[in-house]
Amino acid sequence: MVTQIISTMETQASNGPAGTGATGTGPPLAANGADDSKTNLIVNYLPQNMTQEEFKSLFGSIGDIESCKLVRDKITGQSLGYGFVNYVDPNDADKAISTLNGLKLQTKTIKVSYARPSSASIRDANLYVSGLPRTMGQKEMEQLFSQYGRIITSRILVDQVTGVSRGVGFIRFDKRVEAEEAIKGLNGQKPLGAAEPITVKFANSPSQKTGQALLSHLYQGSARRYPGPLHHHAQRFRLDNLLNMAYGVKSPLSLLSRFSPVAVEGVPGLAGVGLAGAGSAGWCIFVYNLAPEADESVLWQLFGPFGAVTNVKVIRDFATNKCKGFGFVTMTNYEEAAMAIAALNGYRLGDRVLQVSFKTSKQHKA
């Protein structure tokens, strides 16, 4: 089932230093002994394709950075969608929160808040909750859990079409022990007025990949099977573009970018396509599920690493000049075109899953 995430920013949109540290033990100290509680920020919900470079560029625009790190998967190198920024001046950290928190980048709304001091006690504090009454909202769920500790994030999964709760949610506590207590206190219990008991357990850790997760990981990572596009997740965007996007449109792509149902059907066999896509100019490739603001450069960047690209074209609506969701790429050599298709079909670009195939229609010579 297709799901949509409801997530609030208010939970930790502006957690101040006072709310970030251990209680009553004085300011938390970093490994080097410095108190970085007023300069060190955590940034969440970054676009998947943002690079360390771009991350640094964006936050460096506020003020001098002592250090910054975009956190990546150890094995795949893929961004995990969050990072840390340590400013030299606490005032810049404050400024970064006030100006960059809630910034809309592509399909994401980033969250910028003070980092809690790193500690083993705050790890693995994320709970998976199921069996919630469909009528229960996020606030209500938080109320239920807040008796066990400080909630860092909470979410309820809803059906994308109907918007109704799926009865499944997540609660991240500040401390693992708080999460443990919540499990003890709430697992198997019926919330007030509920017909069914809820299940409360630790959420799957990021390293656990099962079922759908594994599948999507496979597709998402398909490009990495080939030598070319290791840097595809670094689909470029310029800082000025970022800022334009961020401050420009009011209702951004979040409403438009959904996984297409066909996107999960996987990589089609390359056998059987026959001579589809072949043309005098080369092999024409159909690319579907591009974002409305996609431009030709996206296509160059995606396909260029696989070999000779002679032409790219984004199809736009005449009136709005926005991309209609698809485009064409012409590649000279069959092998390279096939490689690009195999690698990029199912490739996740932001929150979109691309569909890439040889063009089958006879219309449109690229």
Add this chain to the structure above:
DNA sequence: TCCTATT
């Protein structure tokens, strides 16, 4: 019956 928040 699984969103990705601790360097």
